[in-house]
Amino acid sequence: MVIFSMSQKFTNSTLSGILEIDKLKNVDMPIENANGLPNECYTNADYLDYEREKIFCNKWIVIGVASSIPNPGDARPYNLLGIPLILVRDKDRxxxxxxxxxxxxxxxxxxxxxxxKxxxxxPYHSWSYDFKGNLIxxxxxxxxxxxxxxxxxxxKSNLKEVKSKVWMDIIFVNINSNEIEFDDYIKPLEDRWSSFINKDDQKLIVHSNDYGYFNLDVNCNWKFAIENYCxxxxxxxxxxxLNKVSNINDHYHIQGLPNRFAGQGSKKYEQPVKGNKKFETFPNWDKTKLKNSEYIALFPNVMIGLHIDHFYVYWLEPLAMDKTREHMQMYYIGNESANGEELKELRKENSRFWKDVMIEDIKAIEGMQEGRNSPVYNGGNFSPVMDQPTHQFHKWVATNLL
Ligand code: FES
Ligand SMILES: [Fe+2]
Structure with missing residues (x-):
């Protein structure tokens, strides 16, 4: 199967018709002098077309998780800002x-x-394709x-396949097939996490079937969720x-280089417990960092949370300029922790805990969307100390647009 590559639709000259290029260049200044992305990046419909091409087609992006299509023949449609896609579980799994x-x-x-089957x-004239996309x-x-x-x-009439890769159950695609290989792309993050989980430990995660998924619809641009998460x-x-148990001082910044992820970590993570029951833990976790947990946004559209006893994938489906669906997928170490009856209540509480946190964030991210309608706002100024990872995301977007 030949991976299909779309030709580029837009050029920089189109961008200059949408916003002032100098405003984008301003984003890439040292943080004390930088502005954030201009308002058009959150409010302008033409910009969204441009962003679809430069960000969602040119980069490795997330469109779902493999455990949502567990059996051969399972298929789901996905609408990537108007581009119709299908995810299928093949017969060889x-x-x-x-x-x-x-x-x-x-x-x-x-x-x-x-x-x-x-x-x-x-459904129209019954042409049929096998799960490899061949017209049969x-x-x-x-x-x-x-x-x-x-x-x-x-x-000559097979289905057009999209370049894809599954990593930690997350399905990444590169629509325009122009990015570096995924294994190279993810290496800096894997290296960072190698003292927590090695490649074999990655295979231990199991999606929870009972309290392993929820979604939230928010009235704001997808980028605000990433900026806030950083x-x-x-x-x-x-x-x-949350601040009572783990405050600002218990956190540290994470700035992934080359610039493709950013976020924050905590040094005060406490494993949830009920009676004397706890979740299984990753076997090779650094013994000097048992209370570390890390919250990383892998640009553009997935936020991941790594803890010694669970892992989550919080990925974003952009629906419109000011509408986003947030999908939360939760994983534990081994099937007993992920699906066993004994730990069901603990999973329920853990899911509720994260849902409450994500719901608290909605007022922050929707508030920024409303503020972006102000004609006097210039993209704003960053805290030189507290906003470094968020600035890094703005820089990543600006660089990829230009
Ligand atoms: S459009 Fe005719 S078989 Fe699909
Ligand atoms: Fe938050």
Whole structure:
């Protein structure tokens, strides 16, 4: 299967029609002189088209998790800001991502999650593709009961596959197939985390089936969720309860280089406990950092939380300029912790804990969206001390737009 690569739709000259390029260049100044991204990046519909190309098609982005399609034939559609995609679990249990469009007359193949028997069959004229995307049946293509045509070469009409990679259950795609290989892309983060989890330990995570998923719809641009996640500055005001157990001083900044992730860590993580029951822990976690937990935004659209006893993936589905669906996926170490009856109540509490935190954040991120309608706001100024990881994200966006 040949990975399909779209040609670039937009150029920098289009961007200059949307916003002042100098404002973007200002983002990449030393933090004490920098401004944040300009308002247009959060409010302008033409900008969203541009961003779809430069950020969501050119970069490695997240469109779901593999455990949401666990069995061969399981398939889900995904709408990437208007681009229709399909995620499929192959017969050999791998994950495939295709453009969700029939090669015949362009019918959208799948419109809701389903389990396919053997093929992806187009509802319009029943052309059928196997799970590798090969066109294998073209009923009546040569007239009634004539399923072949000499004038038609099936091999040229396979589904268009998207470059994809599953890492820690997260499904990444690179629509334009122009990024560096994923293994190289993720290496700086894996290196950073090697004292917590090695490559074998990564395989220990198991998605929880009962309290392993929730989603939240928020009325704001997706970028605000990332910006907010990168900093612990808002702890005392937005999360007063959390701040009592782990305050600003218990946190440290994380700035991933080369610039592709940022966030914060805590030195005061306490494992949840009920009676004498606790979750299983990662076996090779650094014994000098048992209370460390790390909260990293891997740009553009996924926030991950790593703790000695659980892992979560909080990924963003941009729906519109000011609408985002946040998907929370939770994992534990081994099946007993993830799905065993004994720890069910503890999982319920842990899920509730995180949901409460994420809900507290909504007022912060929606408030920034409303503020961005102000004509006098210039992108703002950063705290030179507290906003470094957030500034790093703004720089990443600005650089990729230019
Ligand atoms: S459009 Fe799919 S078979 Fe005709
Ligand atoms: Fe927060």
């Amino acid at each position: 791998g994950i495939k991502v295709f453009h969700n469009v029939c090669s015949h007359r362009g019918f959208k193949l799948i419109d809701k999650p389903c389990t396919l 053997n093929v992806i069959r187009c 049946a073209t009923p009546h293509i040569g007239g009634l009961n004539n399923h072949q045509s000499e004038k038609f070469d099936k091999n 900093e612990s500055y808002h702890l005392p005001t937005i999360h007063p309860e």
